[in-house]
Amino acid sequence: MAQTLTADPHAPTAHGHAAHPTDGSYNYLNYDKTFMSWAKTVDHKRIGLMYMVTLALVFLVAGLFAIALRTELIATNWTNYAAGEQDAAGTIMNANTYNWVFTMHGAMMTFLFLVPSVPAILGNFVLPLHLGAKDVAFPRLNLASYYFYIAGAVLVIASLFVGQLDTGWTFYMPYSARTNGSVTFLTMAIFIAGFSSIFTGLNFIVTIHKMRAPGLTWNRLPLFVWAMYAVSLVQVLATPVLGITMLLLFTERIFGVGIFDPALGGDPILFQHMFWFYSHPAVYIMILPAFGIISELMGTFSRQRLYGYRAVALSSVAIALLGFLVWGHHMFVSGQSAISSIIFSLITYLIGIPSGIKVFNWVTTMYKGSIWLQTPMIYALMFIFLFTIGGLTGVMVGVLAVDVALHDTYYVVAHFHYVMMGGTVIALIGGMYYWFPKMFGKMYSERWAKIFSLFVFVGFNTTFFTQFLLGAKGMPRRYWDYIPMYEHLHQISTIGSYILAVGLFGVLGTWIWGLMKGRKAPQNPWGAATLEWTHATSPPDPHNFTATPVVTRGPYDYYLADEVFLTRNAPSSGDGAAGDGSDGDVPQGDGSGDGAAATVVARPIVRDFKPH
Amino acid sequence: MPPGHPNGVRADRNWPLRFDFTTPMASAPATLTVDSPEVHDAHAHDHPPHLQHHFVSSEQQFDAAKMGMWLFLATEILLFSGMFVAYAVFRTLYPATYEACATALNTMQGAFNTLVLLGSSLTVALAINAIQRDDQKGLQRYLLLTLLGAAIFLVVKYFEYTHKFHSGIFPGLAFHPYGEEFGHLATVPYARQFFSLYYVSTGIHAIHIIAGMVVLSWVYLKARKGTFSSSYYTHVELGGLYWHLVDVIWIFLFPLLYLIH
Ligand code: HEM
Ligand SMILES: [Cu+2]
Numbered sequence: 001m002a003q004t005l006t007a008d009p010h011a012p013t014a015h016g017h018a019a020h021p022t023d024g025s026y027n028y029l030n031y032d033k034t035f036m037s038w039a040k041t042v043d044h045k046r047i048g049l050m051y052m053v054t055l056a057l058v059f060l061v062a063g064l065f066a067i068a069l070r071t072e073l074i075a076t077n078w079t080n081y082a083a084g085e086q087d088a089a090g091t092i093m094n095a096n097t098y099n100w101v102f103t104m105h106g107a108m109m110t111f112l113f114l115v116p117s118v119p120a121i122l123g124n125f126v127l128p129l130h131l132g133a134k135d136v137a138f139p140r141l142n143l144a145s146y147y148f149y150i151a152g153a154v155l156v157i158a159s160l161f162v163g164q165l166d167t168g169w170t171f172y173m174p175y176s177a178r179t180n181g182s183v184t185f186l187t188m189a190i191f192i193a194g195f196s197s198i199f200t201g202l203n204f205i206v207t208i209h210k211m212r213a214p215g216l217t218w219n220r221l222p223l224f225v226w227a228m229y230a231v232s233l234v235q236v237l238a239t240p241v242l243g244i245t246m247l248l249l250f251t252e253r254i255f256g257v258g259i260f261d262p263a264l265g266g267d268p269i270l271f272q273h274m275f276w277f278y279s280h281p282a283v284y285i286m287i288l289p290a291f292g293i294i295s296e297l298m299g300t301f302s303r304q305r306l307y308g309y310r311a312v313a314l315s316s317v318a319i320a321l322l323g324f325l326v327w328g329h330h331m332f333v334s335g336q337s338a339i340s341s342i343i344f345s346l347i348t349y350l351i352g353i354p355s356g357i358k359v360f361n362w363v364t365t366m367y368k369g370s371i372w373l374q375t376p377m378i379y380a381l382m383f384i385f386l387f388t389i390g391g392l393t394g395v396m397v398g399v400l401a402v403d404v405a406l407h408d409t410y411y412v413v414a415h416f417h418y419v420m421m422g423g424t425v426i427a428l429i430g431g432m433y434y435w436f437p438k439m440f441g442k443m444y445s446e447r448w449a450k451i452f453s454l455f456v457f458v459g460f461n462t463t464f465f466t467q468f469l470l471g472a473k474g475m476p477r478r479y480w481d482y483i484p485m486y487e488h489l490h491q492i493s494t495i496g497s498y499i500l501a502v503g504l505f506g507v508l509g510t511w512i513w514g515l516m517k518g519r520k521a522p523q524n525p526w527g528a529a530t531l532e533w534t535h536a537t538s539p540p541d542p543h544n545f546t547a548t549p550v551v552t553r554g555p556y557d558y559y560l561a562d563e564v565f566l567t568r569n570a571p572s573s574g575d576g577a578a579g580d581g582s583d584g585d586v587p588q589g590d591g592s593g594d595g596a597a598a599t600v601v602a603r604p605i606v607r608d609f610k611p612h
Numbered sequence: 613m614p615p616g617h618p619n620g621v622r623a624d625r626n627w628p629l630r631f632d633f634t635t636p637m638a639s640a641p642a643t644l645t646v647d648s649p650e651v652h653d654a655h656a657h658d659h660p661p662h663l664q665h666h667f668v669s670s671e672q673q674f675d676a677a678k679m680g681m682w683l684f685l686a687t688e689i690l691l692f693s694g695m696f697v698a699y700a701v702f703r704t705l706y707p708a709t710y711e712a713c714a715t716a717l718n719t720m721q722g723a724f725n726t727l728v729l730l731g732s733s734l735t736v737a738l739a740i741n742a743i744q745r746d747d748q749k750g751l752q753r754y755l756l757l758t759l760l761g762a763a764i765f766l767v768v769k770y771f772e773y774t775h776k777f778h779s780g781i782f783p784g785l786a787f788h789p790y791g792e793e794f795g796h797l798a799t800v801p802y803a804r805q806f807f808s809l810y811y812v813s814t815g816i817h818a819i820h821i822i823a824g825m826v827v828l829s830w831v832y833l834k835a836r837k838g839t840f841s842s843s844y845y846t847h848v849e850l851g852g853l854y855w856h857l858v859d860v861i862w863i864f865l866f867p868l869l870y871l872i873h
Contacts, residue, residue: 133666134665134666135665135666136666137666137676137680138676138680139664139666141680198687202680202683202684202687203680205679205683206676206679206680206683207676209676209679210672210675210676210679211666211672211676236683236686236687237686237687237690239687240687240688240690240691240693240694241690241691241693241694243691243694244690244691244692244693244694244695245694247816248694248695248698248812251783251784251808251812254784255782255783255784255785255786255808256784256785257783257784257805257808257809257811257812258784258802258804258805258808259698259702259805259808259809259812264785264802264804264805265702265706265801265802265804265805266805267701267702267705270697270698270701274694274697
């Protein structure tokens with residue numbers, strides 16, 4: 001029973017909370033500050049923040065691995081081979097270490113960072129707010145998911161003491177049955193972290209079905225919620241298959257059951273099928289939530305009802321379902337039959353269609369909108385640019401004949417970094433900037449955020465566009481060294497990765513600065529029309545809303561959500577810009593805290609009254 | 613939408629929507645809450661002890677729990693589907709091996725266990741039926757019978773496993789069949805793989821039986837304390853659903869492993 005949980009903000013102690021102030025000064029962050037109140041919390045907002053901190057650490061470690069990889073590749077070492085390739089000295093590490101580092105980078109980034117990322121951080125924080133609910137349907141299961149994740153992460157760390165994992169994040173058989181014992185740990189880690197993913201998805205599906213506020217029909221759901229719904233479906237339907245694959249790999253290593261190992265009569269291609277049956281849908285687990293964030297940002301910062309709401313909503317679901325039918329495009333040269341390769345190639349083209357629908361609708365939303373170039377919008381634009389490149393090159397490698405040449409080259413590496421980093425991570429950063437004021441009740445510095453977004457953009461493209469060129473020239477992926485003809489491009493790529501790192505540390509810096517020194521955020525700094533902005537304080541009450549919202553309009557009906565008008569970008573009077581290093585473009589709320597009237601907007605909002 | 617449904621707009625909840633950022637909430641709540649009793653203290657009204665704070669009504673809580681359980685069952689089926697796919701692949705690749713090995717399994721014991729599980733599915737359904745009629749004694753009796761069925765299943769499974777271990781039929785590399793009954797399997801190519809798959813799939817199924825027993829025992833203990841009634845029996849229903857799933861998976865495993873010729 002909820003009543004027995006001490007950390008439950010809704011438990012009897014908090015019963016008479018009407019006595020607490022309802023202006024945001026009493027909120028989910030400060031109603032109880034003890035460590036145990038966090039460790040045992042069932043509040044979706046706090047769980048979201050716990051994931052945020054944990055995932056930031058994982059991203060930092062896996063990112064440092066990446067920097068190490070790029071540094072190794074800054075120069076060729078072919079002159080050192082006299083002692084034999086195995087023992088040759090590299091720029092900073094030998095070949096075996098390189099195998100270990102790229103495997104840890106890939107495995108941690110995919111399984112421990114990208115798969116949970118947006119749903120665990122922003123999904124947890126925002127979804128119940130978007131629904132006008134007090135919490136997710138199963139708050140305790142939500143906390144359990146977090147600890148399953150931690151258990152998985154601990155096993156990954158434990159694997160470091162067993163041996164150097166060197167299979168690549170794909171664990172292809174039969175090598176993964178032969179190499180050192182760290183694989184055993186990783187299979188268990190992924191199996192356990194998988195439960196975290198399954199339970200989060202399950203929780204979200206039920207929450208969306210059963211916990212919507214009065215009046216919140218399916219047609220009024222914010223598109224972020226639709227994206228979460230689609231991604232949850234994939235999590236629930238695909239992750240168990242990864243679970244059993246990892247379990248069978250585990251038994252393969254412990255007992256030698258001979259299901260995947262060809263020496264024992266098993267079939268290594270079966271492993272690839274089962275692995276990609278999860279892992280292709282998994283790339284949609286990574287990108288669909290990003291689509292959701294971008295839809296929110298596009299609507300809010302174009303101040304325009306999202307064009308083609310239904311098309312965007314349903315294309316998420318279409319992608320989720322089609323995504324289950326294309327896994328074979330990872331196996332064009334693995335020895336699957338020609339006819340299945342042709343079919344997989346065809347369906348791969350199809351999946352470009354719903355992705356394209358989304359991009360077109362976002363761009364159309366901006367058309368004639370009143371675009372407000374705040375940092376979240378800058379990241380949204382960046383996303384559209386980078387994801388389009390990533391998606392189109394995806395279609396290119398989906399072409400059977402082309403992929404025979406490009407498979408396992410840097411071209412594929414560039415493709416998936418454009419979608420995963422340029423897509424998911426960029427959208428996550430944009431979403432973090434967008435919801436930052438809601439999460440912490442503080443504003444970040446708009447000027448510095450913009451400056452670092454430039455570093456991120458330049459750094460990212462320098463790092464990864466060169467890799468398209470490298471791949472097209474035939475540079476294979478996962479190689480520790482290369483012949484001199486590739487050196488030039490590798491150097492550019494490495495320098496780009498340093499710029500990117502500066503940008504990302506800068507982004508982190510703007511958040512930390514915002515937390516420590518940021519101006520107090522108004523309830524609705526962006527003039528958005530979804531419930532978390534219109535009906536909840538910044539930061540929200542432990543109960544989310546002090547009263548259950550009743551929804552009478554769509555999520556992007558800015559012209560109906562007149563309660564938000566007053567809050568949009570009220571400039572001037574006593575603008576603290578000079579003092580805190582922000583530019584004057586940052587919205588001002590009741591910075592002085594005395595409830596001083598926010599001045600009404602200087603922005604043209606006439607268009608909002610036109611029904612589209 | 614039925615009146616009072618959490619997703620329907622209820623007239624009595626139409627508190628004024630207009631939120632003005634310049635008017636701090638603190639100065640306004642009185643006017644906001646007048647006509648909506650649940651607004652400021654959702655706990656004050658109609659609050660049976662089992663109702664968690666974040667749900668509006670018992671029905672909502674029950675519906676959510678049930679839907680969650682169905683989704684969980686879907687993931688369980690997908691987990692086993694991986695093994696069924698492996699089975700399909702290797703049975704197609706090595707048909708002779710699979711038939712030769714299947715005949716070495718004890719069909720009688722398998723069939724007996726199938727009947728036991730079917731019976732326990734019936735008793736768990738009767739348990740739900742009993743509590744719907746507020747029959748506390750019946751609920752406890754049928755839960756105990758279900759647990760008994762599960763225990764019998766495991767005991768039979770134990771004898772099946774140990775009988776094979778005694779003749780060197782282990783999963784994986786330890787597989788070295790000998791003796792009158794199983795010795796001939798040593799010459800069947802890839803027999804090891806069949807038995808590995810047998811042990812892995814029935815083993816994971818047995819783990820599910822044990823998990824089901826833990827769940828049902830917990831439900832039984834709650835039932836003894838009189839937690840459930842015809843208006844609140846979510847855990848009985850969910851435990852029952854889970855038990856049916858464990859049963860259904862066995863219904864697939866049994867013919868695939870024991871009955872092929
Ligand atoms: C427009 C949609 C997309 C298409 C048509 C597409 C197509 C492909 C194809 C055909 C490959 C295999 C290339 C090869 O190994 O030779 C591939 C690899 C990959 N894609 Fe995509 N892709 C798309 C979107 C995405 C997205 C959204 C993500 C992740 C967020 C993603 C992540 C990956 C990854 C990680 C790999 C490499 C896996 C590996 O071998 O390590 N893709 N993609
Ligand atoms: Cu794919």
